[in-house]
Amino acid sequence: MLETARLDPHPHSHALADARGRVLHDLRISVTDKCNFRCTYCMPEDRYPHDHEFLSRHDLLTFEEIARFTRLAIGMGVSKVRITGGEPLLRKNLPVLIEMLANLPGLGDLALTTNGILLPRFAKSLRDAGLRRVTISLDTLDPAVFASMSGQSTGPDAVLAAIDHAAALGFAPIKINAVVQRGVNEDHVVDLAARFRGTGHIVRFIEYMDVGTCNGWTPDQVVPSRETLARIHARFPVEPLDKNYHGEVAERYRYTDGAGEIGFISSVSEPFCGACTRARLSADGKVFLCLFAADGVDVRTALRNGATDAELAALLEETWRKRDDRYSELRATAARTPAGRVEMYHIGG
Ligand code: SAM
Numbered sequence: 101m102l103e104t105a106r107l108d109p110h111p112h113s114h115a116l117a118d119a120r121g122r123v124l125h126d127l128r129i130s131v132t133d134k135c136n137f138r139c140t141y142c143m144p145e146d147r148y149p150h151d152h153e154f155l156s157r158h159d160l161l162t163f164e165e166i167a168r169f170t171r172l173a174i175g176m177g178v179s180k181v182r183i184t185g186g187e188p189l190l191r192k193n194l195p196v197l198i199e200m201l202a203n204l205p206g207l208g209d210l211a212l213t214t215n216g217i218l219l220p221r222f223a224k225s226l227r228d229a230g231l232r233r234v235t236i237s238l239d240t241l242d243p244a245v246f247a248s249m250s251g252q253s254t255g256p257d258a259v260l261a262a263i264d265h266a267a268a269l270g271f272a273p274i275k276i277n278a279v280v281q282r283g284v285n286e287d288h289v290v291d292l293a294a295r296f297r298g299t300g301h302i303v304r305f306i307e308y309m310d311v312g313t314c315n316g317w318t319p320d321q322v323v324p325s326r327e328t329l330a331r332i333h334a335r336f337p338v339e340p341l342d343k344n345y346h347g348e349v350a351e352r353y354r355y356t357d358g359a360g361e362i363g364f365i366s367s368v369s370e371p372f373c374g375a376c377t378r379a380r381l382s383a384d385g386k387v388f389l390c391l392f393a394a395d396g397v398d399v400r401t402a403l404r405n406g407a408t409d410a411e412l413a414a415l416l417e418e419t420w421r422k423r424d425d426r427y428s429e430l431r432a433t434a435a436r437t438p439a440g441r442v443e444m445y446h447i448g449g
Protein backbone atom coordinates (compact mmCIF):
# COMPACT_ATOMS: atom_id res chain seq x y z
CA MET A 101 0.00 0.00 0.00
CA LEU A 102 1.45 3.39 -0.95
CA GLU A 103 1.89 6.14 1.57
CA THR A 104 1.36 9.81 0.77
CA ALA A 105 4.11 12.02 -0.67
CA ARG A 106 4.79 13.54 2.73
CA LEU A 107 5.94 10.29 4.27
CA ASP A 108 9.52 9.48 3.42
CA PRO A 109 10.17 5.89 4.48
CA HIS A 110 13.89 6.32 3.92
CA PRO A 111 16.03 7.23 6.86
CA HIS A 112 19.01 9.40 5.98
CA SER A 113 21.35 6.44 6.43
CA HIS A 114 20.53 5.69 2.76
CA ALA A 115 21.31 9.23 1.70
CA LEU A 116 23.40 9.33 -1.45
CA ALA A 117 24.77 12.83 -2.02
CA ASP A 118 26.09 14.22 -5.30
CA ALA A 119 29.12 16.48 -5.74
CA ARG A 120 27.03 19.44 -4.52
CA GLY A 121 25.59 17.62 -1.51
CA ARG A 122 22.18 16.98 -3.12
CA VAL A 123 20.65 13.74 -1.91
CA LEU A 124 19.02 11.38 -4.42
CA HIS A 125 15.31 11.34 -3.64
CA ASP A 126 13.19 11.27 -6.83
CA LEU A 127 13.25 9.17 -9.96
CA ARG A 128 11.42 10.11 -13.14
CA ILE A 129 10.97 7.19 -15.53
CA SER A 130 10.16 7.72 -19.18
CA VAL A 131 8.45 4.65 -20.64
CA THR A 132 8.23 5.77 -24.27
CA ASP A 133 9.47 8.59 -26.48
CA LYS A 134 6.31 8.46 -28.62
CA CYS A 135 3.48 10.93 -28.27
CA ASN A 136 0.01 11.48 -29.69
CA PHE A 137 0.48 15.28 -29.32
CA ARG A 138 2.95 17.56 -31.03
CA CYS A 139 3.28 20.37 -28.49
CA THR A 140 5.23 23.21 -30.05
CA TYR A 141 7.40 23.56 -26.94
CA CYS A 142 8.33 19.87 -26.78
CA MET A 143 7.93 17.90 -30.02
CA PRO A 144 7.05 20.35 -32.81
CA GLU A 145 5.30 18.74 -35.76
CA ASP A 146 7.70 20.12 -38.36
CA ARG A 147 10.62 18.36 -36.62
CA TYR A 148 8.64 15.23 -35.68
CA PRO A 149 6.24 14.30 -38.49
CA HIS A 150 3.98 11.36 -37.65
CA ASP A 151 6.24 8.98 -39.57
CA HIS A 152 9.25 10.00 -37.46
CA GLU A 153 11.24 6.98 -36.31
CA PHE A 154 11.10 6.71 -32.54
CA LEU A 155 12.83 4.12 -30.36
CA SER A 156 12.26 0.51 -31.40
CA ARG A 157 10.74 -2.05 -29.07
CA HIS A 158 14.14 -3.58 -28.48
CA ASP A 159 15.56 -0.18 -27.47
CA LEU A 160 12.98 0.22 -24.70
CA LEU A 161 13.73 -1.08 -21.24
CA THR A 162 11.41 -3.94 -20.39
CA PHE A 163 9.12 -3.66 -17.36
CA GLU A 164 11.37 -6.14 -15.54
CA GLU A 165 14.41 -3.98 -16.26
CA ILE A 166 12.62 -0.82 -15.11
CA ALA A 167 11.38 -2.48 -11.92
CA ARG A 168 14.80 -3.89 -11.13
CA PHE A 169 16.48 -0.53 -11.62
CA THR A 170 13.79 1.16 -9.50
CA ARG A 171 14.19 -1.38 -6.69
CA LEU A 172 17.92 -0.62 -6.60
CA ALA A 173 17.27 3.14 -6.76
CA ILE A 174 14.90 2.81 -3.80
CA GLY A 175 17.74 1.11 -1.95
CA MET A 176 19.85 4.20 -2.65
CA GLY A 177 17.29 6.62 -1.22
CA VAL A 178 14.66 7.18 -3.93
CA SER A 179 11.20 7.39 -2.42
CA LYS A 180 9.24 9.19 -5.15
CA VAL A 181 8.77 7.83 -8.65
CA ARG A 182 6.97 9.49 -11.54
CA ILE A 183 6.12 7.72 -14.79
CA THR A 184 6.29 9.93 -17.85
CA GLY A 185 7.17 9.96 -21.55
CA GLY A 186 6.54 11.00 -24.40
CA GLU A 187 3.00 10.05 -23.64
CA PRO A 188 3.26 7.23 -21.10
CA LEU A 189 -0.23 5.88 -21.82
CA LEU A 190 1.01 4.89 -25.28
CA ARG A 191 3.23 2.25 -23.64
CA LYS A 192 1.50 -1.10 -24.02
CA ASN A 193 0.32 -2.76 -20.80
CA LEU A 194 1.42 0.15 -18.61
CA PRO A 195 -0.77 -1.02 -15.67
CA VAL A 196 1.44 -4.11 -15.46
CA LEU A 197 4.46 -1.89 -14.81
CA ILE A 198 2.48 0.22 -12.33
CA GLU A 199 1.60 -2.88 -10.35
CA MET A 200 5.23 -4.03 -10.32
CA LEU A 201 6.40 -0.63 -9.06
CA ALA A 202 3.56 -0.15 -6.58
CA ASN A 203 4.56 -3.41 -4.93
CA LEU A 204 8.20 -2.40 -4.42
CA PRO A 205 8.86 -2.07 -0.69
CA GLY A 206 9.97 1.40 0.38
CA LEU A 207 8.37 3.37 -2.43
CA GLY A 208 6.61 6.32 -0.79
CA ASP A 209 4.93 7.88 -3.80
CA LEU A 210 4.13 6.74 -7.34
CA ALA A 211 2.64 9.20 -9.83
CA LEU A 212 2.07 9.54 -13.58
CA THR A 213 2.19 12.58 -15.88
CA THR A 214 -0.01 12.43 -18.98
CA ASN A 215 -1.64 14.66 -21.55
CA GLY A 216 -4.87 12.96 -20.51
CA ILE A 217 -6.28 11.94 -23.88
CA LEU A 218 -6.00 8.20 -23.24
CA LEU A 219 -6.63 8.42 -19.52
CA PRO A 220 -10.35 7.54 -19.52
CA ARG A 221 -9.42 4.29 -21.29
CA PHE A 222 -6.78 3.27 -18.76
CA ALA A 223 -7.56 5.11 -15.50
CA LYS A 224 -9.45 2.25 -13.85
CA SER A 225 -6.80 -0.37 -14.57
CA LEU A 226 -4.05 2.04 -13.48
CA ARG A 227 -5.89 2.66 -10.24
CA ASP A 228 -6.48 -1.05 -9.68
CA ALA A 229 -2.76 -1.58 -10.28
CA GLY A 230 -1.91 0.77 -7.41
CA LEU A 231 -1.54 4.23 -8.97
CA ARG A 232 -2.92 6.96 -6.71
CA ARG A 233 -1.74 10.22 -8.23
CA VAL A 234 -1.87 11.70 -11.72
CA THR A 235 -0.69 14.97 -13.18
CA ILE A 236 -2.54 16.03 -16.31
CA SER A 237 -1.15 18.66 -18.67
CA LEU A 238 -3.53 21.41 -19.82
CA ASP A 239 -2.20 24.77 -21.00
CA THR A 240 -5.40 26.58 -21.89
CA LEU A 241 -9.19 26.24 -21.98
CA ASP A 242 -9.35 27.98 -25.36
CA PRO A 243 -9.91 25.39 -28.15
CA ALA A 244 -8.00 27.28 -30.83
CA VAL A 245 -4.99 27.96 -28.62
CA PHE A 246 -5.12 24.39 -27.30
CA ALA A 247 -4.98 23.13 -30.89
CA SER A 248 -2.04 25.33 -31.82
CA MET A 249 -0.06 24.57 -28.63
CA SER A 250 -0.61 20.81 -28.72
CA GLY A 251 -0.67 20.25 -32.47
CA GLN A 252 -3.88 18.28 -31.89
CA SER A 253 -7.37 18.59 -33.26
CA THR A 254 -8.81 17.30 -29.97
CA GLY A 255 -9.89 20.17 -27.78
CA PRO A 256 -9.47 20.93 -24.10
CA ASP A 257 -12.86 19.31 -23.42
CA ALA A 258 -11.29 15.87 -23.85
CA VAL A 259 -8.66 16.72 -21.25
CA LEU A 260 -11.28 18.19 -18.91
CA ALA A 261 -13.29 14.98 -19.25
CA ALA A 262 -10.16 12.97 -18.40
CA ILE A 263 -9.62 15.08 -15.29
CA ASP A 264 -13.23 14.51 -14.17
CA HIS A 265 -12.90 10.82 -14.89
CA ALA A 266 -9.73 10.52 -12.81
CA ALA A 267 -11.30 12.50 -9.96
CA ALA A 268 -14.37 10.25 -9.97
CA LEU A 269 -12.09 7.23 -9.59
CA GLY A 270 -10.49 8.78 -6.51
CA PHE A 271 -7.14 10.01 -7.85
CA ALA A 272 -6.17 12.87 -5.52
CA PRO A 273 -4.87 15.43 -5.49
CA ILE A 274 -4.88 15.79 -9.26
CA LYS A 275 -2.27 18.24 -10.50
CA ILE A 276 -2.76 20.19 -13.71
CA ASN A 277 0.43 21.29 -15.49
CA ALA A 278 0.19 24.45 -17.60
CA VAL A 279 3.20 25.73 -19.55
CA VAL A 280 2.89 29.51 -19.91
CA GLN A 281 4.26 31.15 -23.05
CA ARG A 282 4.45 34.87 -23.79
CA GLY A 283 2.01 35.93 -26.49
CA VAL A 284 0.43 32.46 -26.57
CA ASN A 285 -1.48 31.63 -23.38
CA GLU A 286 -0.32 34.17 -20.81
CA ASP A 287 -3.81 35.71 -20.80
CA HIS A 288 -5.42 32.34 -20.09
CA VAL A 289 -3.95 31.68 -16.68
CA VAL A 290 -6.78 33.29 -14.73
CA ASP A 291 -9.35 31.21 -16.62
CA LEU A 292 -7.42 28.07 -15.74
CA ALA A 293 -7.21 29.10 -12.11
CA ALA A 294 -10.95 29.89 -12.07
CA ARG A 295 -11.84 26.55 -13.65
CA PHE A 296 -10.08 24.50 -10.98
CA ARG A 297 -10.67 26.62 -7.86
CA GLY A 298 -12.71 24.68 -5.40
CA THR A 299 -12.17 21.31 -7.11
CA GLY A 300 -9.25 20.12 -4.96
CA HIS A 301 -7.08 19.93 -8.10
CA ILE A 302 -3.82 21.89 -8.04
CA VAL A 303 -2.88 23.90 -11.14
CA ARG A 304 0.86 24.37 -11.53
CA PHE A 305 2.00 27.13 -13.85
CA ILE A 306 5.32 26.23 -15.48
CA GLU A 307 7.73 28.69 -17.03
CA TYR A 308 8.52 27.79 -20.62
CA MET A 309 11.98 26.20 -20.56
CA ASP A 310 14.80 25.92 -23.08
CA VAL A 311 14.82 22.14 -22.93
CA GLY A 312 16.16 20.35 -25.99
CA THR A 313 17.12 21.97 -29.22
CA CYS A 314 14.00 21.97 -31.36
CA ASN A 315 11.45 24.30 -29.79
CA GLY A 316 13.09 27.58 -30.83
CA TRP A 317 13.04 28.87 -27.25
CA THR A 318 14.00 32.50 -26.70
CA PRO A 319 14.10 34.25 -23.31
CA ASP A 320 11.39 36.74 -24.34
CA GLN A 321 8.89 33.84 -24.64
CA VAL A 322 9.16 33.18 -20.91
CA VAL A 323 6.52 34.66 -18.63
CA PRO A 324 8.14 34.93 -15.20
CA SER A 325 6.05 33.23 -12.53
CA ARG A 326 5.83 36.43 -10.51
CA GLU A 327 3.86 37.93 -13.42
CA THR A 328 1.50 34.93 -13.63
CA LEU A 329 1.11 35.05 -9.86
CA ALA A 330 0.27 38.77 -9.99
CA ARG A 331 -2.44 38.18 -12.61
CA ILE A 332 -4.06 35.48 -10.53
CA HIS A 333 -3.64 37.33 -7.24
CA ALA A 334 -5.39 40.39 -8.71
CA ARG A 335 -8.48 38.28 -9.36
CA PHE A 336 -8.26 35.62 -6.64
CA PRO A 337 -6.00 36.67 -3.74
CA VAL A 338 -3.45 34.04 -2.70
CA GLU A 339 -0.86 33.62 0.04
CA PRO A 340 2.32 31.50 0.11
CA LEU A 341 2.49 28.03 1.63
CA ASP A 342 5.52 26.11 2.91
CA LYS A 343 7.04 23.39 0.75
CA ASN A 344 5.78 19.85 1.34
CA TYR A 345 9.33 18.46 1.33
CA HIS A 346 12.92 19.47 0.55
CA GLY A 347 13.44 19.46 -3.20
CA GLU A 348 9.81 20.17 -4.14
CA VAL A 349 10.06 22.15 -7.35
CA ALA A 350 6.81 24.09 -7.13
CA GLU A 351 6.33 27.21 -5.03
CA ARG A 352 2.94 26.68 -3.40
CA TYR A 353 0.18 29.22 -2.79
CA ARG A 354 -3.36 28.96 -1.44
CA TYR A 355 -6.39 31.06 -2.17
CA THR A 356 -7.14 33.21 0.86
CA ASP A 357 -10.83 32.33 0.55
CA GLY A 358 -10.05 28.64 1.06
CA ALA A 359 -10.73 27.58 -2.55
CA GLY A 360 -7.56 25.50 -2.77
CA GLU A 361 -3.96 25.57 -3.88
CA ILE A 362 -1.89 26.51 -6.95
CA GLY A 363 1.82 26.18 -7.70
CA PHE A 364 4.53 27.81 -9.77
CA ILE A 365 7.54 26.11 -11.33
CA SER A 366 10.01 28.84 -12.10
CA SER A 367 13.16 27.17 -13.31
CA VAL A 368 14.06 30.09 -15.58
CA SER A 369 13.39 33.09 -13.33
CA GLU A 370 14.22 31.39 -10.02
CA PRO A 371 16.42 28.33 -10.59
CA PHE A 372 16.22 25.65 -7.92
CA CYS A 373 19.27 23.55 -8.85
CA GLY A 374 20.55 23.73 -5.27
CA ALA A 375 17.63 21.54 -4.16
CA CYS A 376 17.40 19.32 -7.25
CA THR A 377 17.27 15.74 -6.00
CA ARG A 378 15.94 14.10 -9.16
CA ALA A 379 17.41 11.46 -11.47
CA ARG A 380 15.78 10.65 -14.79
CA LEU A 381 15.71 7.28 -16.53
CA SER A 382 15.05 7.48 -20.26
CA ALA A 383 12.95 4.88 -22.07
CA ASP A 384 16.13 3.42 -23.58
CA GLY A 385 17.83 3.05 -20.23
CA LYS A 386 20.05 6.08 -19.73
CA VAL A 387 20.29 7.92 -16.45
CA PHE A 388 20.17 11.68 -16.96
CA LEU A 389 21.33 13.88 -14.12
CA CYS A 390 19.80 17.10 -15.42
CA LEU A 391 16.97 18.12 -17.71
CA PHE A 392 19.54 19.98 -19.78
CA ALA A 393 22.20 17.28 -20.01
CA ALA A 394 23.54 16.35 -23.43
CA ASP A 395 23.59 12.65 -22.67
CA GLY A 396 22.92 10.12 -19.96
CA VAL A 397 24.78 7.20 -18.43
CA ASP A 398 23.85 3.90 -20.09
CA VAL A 399 22.46 1.37 -17.61
CA ARG A 400 20.68 -0.77 -20.19
CA THR A 401 23.91 -2.44 -21.30
CA ALA A 402 24.69 -3.44 -17.72
CA LEU A 403 21.10 -4.61 -17.18
CA ARG A 404 21.30 -6.78 -20.28
CA ASN A 405 24.85 -8.06 -19.79
CA GLY A 406 24.23 -9.92 -16.58
CA ALA A 407 25.37 -7.25 -14.10
CA THR A 408 24.64 -8.21 -10.50
CA ASP A 409 22.50 -6.01 -8.26
CA ALA A 410 25.66 -4.90 -6.49
CA GLU A 411 27.30 -3.90 -9.79
CA LEU A 412 24.23 -1.99 -10.93
CA ALA A 413 23.92 -0.25 -7.56
CA ALA A 414 27.59 0.70 -7.75
CA LEU A 415 27.05 2.16 -11.23
CA LEU A 416 24.14 4.28 -10.02
CA GLU A 417 26.03 5.33 -6.93
CA GLU A 418 29.11 6.38 -8.88
CA THR A 419 26.96 8.23 -11.42
CA TRP A 420 25.08 10.19 -8.76
CA ARG A 421 28.14 10.94 -6.61
CA LYS A 422 29.86 12.66 -9.56
CA ARG A 423 26.82 14.78 -10.41
CA ASP A 424 27.65 18.46 -10.63
CA ASP A 425 24.89 19.72 -12.98
CA ARG A 426 23.16 23.04 -12.34
CA TYR A 427 22.23 24.27 -15.77
CA SER A 428 19.44 26.63 -14.76
CA GLU A 429 21.71 28.48 -12.37
CA LEU A 430 24.24 28.92 -15.16
CA ARG A 431 21.74 29.64 -17.94
CA ALA A 432 22.59 33.30 -18.14
CA THR A 433 26.34 32.78 -18.04
CA ALA A 434 28.93 31.60 -20.52
CA ALA A 435 29.58 28.54 -18.33
CA ARG A 436 26.28 26.95 -19.22
CA THR A 437 26.09 23.51 -20.83
CA PRO A 438 27.03 23.73 -24.50
CA ALA A 439 24.64 22.91 -27.33
CA GLY A 440 23.41 19.34 -27.79
CA ARG A 441 20.80 18.85 -25.11
CA VAL A 442 18.41 15.95 -24.64
CA GLU A 443 14.84 16.57 -25.83
CA MET A 444 12.05 16.90 -23.27
CA TYR A 445 9.96 14.08 -24.74
CA HIS A 446 12.97 11.77 -24.35
CA ILE A 447 13.24 12.15 -20.58
CA GLY A 448 9.78 13.36 -19.71
CA GLY A 449 10.19 16.64 -17.86
N1 SAM B 1 3.17 13.69 -22.38
C1 SAM B 1 2.97 13.88 -21.01
C2 SAM B 1 2.43 15.25 -20.72
O1 SAM B 1 2.52 16.14 -21.59
O2 SAM B 1 1.92 15.45 -19.63
C3 SAM B 1 4.20 13.64 -20.16
C4 SAM B 1 5.54 14.09 -20.71
S1 SAM B 1 5.73 15.85 -20.86
C5 SAM B 1 7.36 15.99 -21.53
C6 SAM B 1 5.90 16.34 -19.14
C7 SAM B 1 5.64 17.80 -18.85
O3 SAM B 1 6.65 18.58 -19.44
C8 SAM B 1 4.32 18.32 -19.38
O4 SAM B 1 3.54 18.85 -18.34
C9 SAM B 1 4.74 19.39 -20.37
O5 SAM B 1 3.83 20.45 -20.42
C10 SAM B 1 6.08 19.81 -19.83
N2 SAM B 1 6.93 20.44 -20.82
C11 SAM B 1 7.27 19.96 -22.03
N3 SAM B 1 8.09 20.81 -22.68
C12 SAM B 1 8.28 21.87 -21.87
C13 SAM B 1 9.03 23.08 -21.95
N4 SAM B 1 9.76 23.37 -23.03
N5 SAM B 1 9.00 23.93 -20.91
C14 SAM B 1 8.27 23.63 -19.79
N6 SAM B 1 7.55 22.51 -19.65
C15 SAM B 1 7.54 21.64 -20.67
Ligand code: SF4
Nearest residue numbers: 135137139142186215
Ligand atom coordinates in the same frame (compact mmCIF):
# COMPACT_ATOMS: atom_id res chain seq x y z
FE1 SF4 C 1 3.73 14.95 -25.90
FE2 SF4 C 1 3.80 15.74 -23.40
FE3 SF4 C 1 5.66 16.57 -25.16
FE4 SF4 C 1 3.19 17.47 -25.40
S1 SF4 C 1 4.56 17.84 -23.66
S2 SF4 C 1 4.47 16.68 -27.06
S3 SF4 C 1 1.98 15.76 -24.72
S4 SF4 C 1 5.36 14.52 -24.46
Ligand code: SF4
Nearest residue numbers: 373376390391427428
Ligand atom coordinates in the same frame (compact mmCIF):
# COMPACT_ATOMS: atom_id res chain seq x y z
FE1 SF4 D 1 17.91 20.07 -11.71
FE2 SF4 D 1 19.22 20.54 -13.99
FE3 SF4 D 1 16.85 21.66 -13.58
FE4 SF4 D 1 18.99 22.50 -12.21
S1 SF4 D 1 18.68 22.67 -14.40
S2 SF4 D 1 16.93 22.08 -11.36
S3 SF4 D 1 20.10 20.56 -11.93
S4 SF4 D 1 17.25 19.46 -13.77
